[in-house]
Amino acid sequence: MHSGTSSVLAEPLDAYVRRRARSALALSDGEATTAAVGLLRGCRGAGDQTRTVCWWLTAEGRPTMIDDEDGSDPLTATAECLQALTHLITAPATRALFDVARASILERRTDVSEDVEKRLFRHAPPRPLVLGPLAPVVEPVPTATTPHAPGEGLLALVDADLSDAIRSAARDLRDRLRASRALRLTLSALGGTAVAVVAVLAFSAPESGSSSASSVVESDAIASPVASTVETEPRVPLSDDVVEAARALLARASSCAVGEHCSSDVWEDGEQTGDALIPVDEATRIELIDDFGGVTVVRVGDPGTGQYVTLVSRNDRWLVRAVRTIADQPS
Missing domain, CATH: 1.10.510 (Transferase(Phosphotransferase); domain 1)
Incomplete structure (x- = not known):
């Protein structure tokens, strides 16, 4: 090379x-x-x-x-x-x-x-290409909404038994309103707000014989968080000591190259990019070359025969972006 x-x-x-x-x-x-x-x-x-x-x-x-x-x-x-x-x-x-x-x-x-x-x-005057971090676009997932009949949204906020009682009382009140002119005049005197509330409950309630499905949410279900995906492979977290984090990640990457199913945990694109990584262990020389804030370059191995490895931080962990074997040029 x-x-x-x-x-x-x-x-x-x-x-x-x-x-x-x-x-x-x-x-x-x-x-x-x-x-x-x-x-x-x-x-x-x-x-x-x-x-x-x-x-x-x-x-x-x-x-x-x-x-x-x-x-x-x-x-x-x-x-x-x-x-x-x-x-x-x-x-x-x-x-x-x-x-x-x-x-x-x-x-x-x-x-x-x-x-x-x-x-x-x-x-346009030249500018260096932005190396990173470059967050991928996440498309929003549309949520389906179920239309409610007038008044159903209000009754859905209460307990199922209570909502049934409200509907029963509303039907009774509606029948009495139709039969009694005096009662209608009394309600009119109470003001527009009271009449509006009674009207919503009375005339949006279904007729006798119909039913309205309501959902009762168990308290245990509310208290329990949604189970997260269990990670089967260890991942190298971010660390203030970039060199040691790079050592742990590259040791795993070099072992992954000989048969482990762990590419998605060590390589940014899910597979090796660039040259084959040299074996890395506790004795391997690793030197920080530059840090661009989320993108870091380290040199692995001896200065004359080593490799430059680009690391990137993604979701609070380090990943390998690229490996390049290149001899240092004489000054």
């Missing part, structure tokens, strides 16, 4: 695009400028077009090209990234510039590529 940059690598660009697409945060024009210009310049400077490469994001939120035996040639890899990023953009003018940029790569038009780069800078 070889990298053309000494920057710390944070995440594969294609994995970032999938994660960003699940969030509510659209790609800003400034981020689009950074992404497109980095891709265009990297592609023009790739040299040997028979290389197989992939694109990663650095810890500074900028794209960088990395040799990868499972990747594509520089032109194809760059065009695919530009197309994927276009789906994250909402501004029509910015999307149009990305389309021109992608066409310049596919047609190998260096002059067009350089021109669209200048247009991007005029369109």
Whole structure:
């Protein structure tokens, strides 16, 4: 593996695009400028077009090209990234510039590529891509409502036996009102509020012989919380000591790689992303490289032969986002 940059690598660009697409945060024009210009310049400077490469994001939120035996040639890899990023953009003018940029790569038009780069800078000043945290969008679950007949909402608030008694009294009062003009005049003298309450109860109550279903809630059911899902696998919680939390998580991740069914508890996307993680135990050297608030990069192993691992906090626990084996560049 070889990298053309000494920057710390944070995440594969294609994995970032999938994660960003699940969030509510659209790609800003400034981020689009950074992404497109980095891709265009990297592609023009790739040299040997028979290389197989992939694109990663650095810890500074900028794209960088990395040799990868499972990747594509520089032109194809760059065009695919530009197309994927276009789906994250909402501004029509910015999307149009990305389309021109992608066409310049596919047609190998260096002059067009350089021109669209200048247009991007005029369109919006560059800004680093937001690495995280990016909370996924949660769609609200619609709740079904049952329409009530007039007056049913009031009676539903009382005990079933009491509501039956109210209905019985209301029916009796209604019959007496119909039979006695004197009683009607007496109720009129009590004022509009009393009449309104009596009317709601009397004339919304069902006729004799009909029934109204009411629900009696047991007190035990109210007091008992809804049972939560029991976790069958241990998870690594957040900790003020990021290095020790990283050690516990990576030890579990390295053991998970040899057969345990625990991928969803250690990897952000539920499966391994990037290179195979080296074995981690109590003696393994782990060094904190940078902390972006919810996204942390650590170096695992010896400085010359180790790995950069990106960790992310999610739901009060740590997860592994990406692993990259890369030799440190000489200063």
